[in-house]
Amino acid sequence: xxxxxxxxxxxxxxxxxxxxxxxxxxxxxxxxxxxxxxxxxxxxxxxxxxxxxxxxxxxxxxxxxxxxxxxxxxxxxxxxxxxxxxxxxxxxxxxxxxxxxxxxxxxxxxxxxxxxxxxxxxxxxxxxxxxxxxxxxxxxxxxxxxxxxxxxxxxxxxxxxxxxxxxxx
Numbered sequence: 384x385x386x387x388x389x390x391x392x393x394x395x396x397x398x399x400x401x402x403x404x405x406x407x408x409x410x411x412x413x414x415x416x417x418x419x420x421x422x423x424x425x426x427x428x429x430x431x432x433x434x435x436x437x438x439x440x441x442x443x444x445x446x447x448x449x450x451x452x453x454x455x456x457x458x459x460x461x462x463x464x465x466x467x468x469x470x471x472x473x474x475x476x477x478x479x480x481x482x483x484x485x486x487x488x489x490x491x492x493x494x495x496x497x498x499x500x501x502x503x504x505x506x507x508x509x510x511x512x513x514x515x516x517x518x519x520x521x522x523x524x525x526x527x528x529x530x531x532x533x534x535x536x537x538x539x540x541x542x543x544x545x546x547x548x549x550x551x552x
């Protein structure tokens with residue numbers, strides 16, 4: 384990674400949080416999660432709906448701030464699985480709110496390096512163990528993307544998958 388580029392991103396005046404996930408990445412991310420047909424899936428950052436429309440069930444809920452449904456205002460999602468591509472500029476708040484909603488699984492697509500030791504420790508202390516990682520590259524995104532899956536009550540025994548395809552949104 385170019386240190387100059389990293390410095391410019393870190394010190395932006397206005398965060399750039401809207402990055403749409405390619406369908407193939409969302410599908411692989413979703414497929415990497417251990418789920419049951421009865422599970423209720425929640426996409427808290429629906430965007431164009433690439434996650435929502437590819438969840439393996441009709442048992443799904445969503446929120447999208449641009450459509451008047453703010454994730455941070457949700458009091459109960461009644462979801463078993465939270466899965467999405469969140470805004471990176473408020474990731475600590477996203478993880479905290481996700482844990483408060485008490486799903487069995489929390490799985491987010493992040494840029495490489497965003498799941499810091501401090502954030503990992505937060506998830507562990509909240510009772511969530513890292514059970515999966517899917518690594519990929521999306522064209523025009525800075526660096527690699529990693530989908531981290533945390534499971535309530537699990538140990539940190541992540542299954543790691545990756546592909547070498549450069550995906551395009």
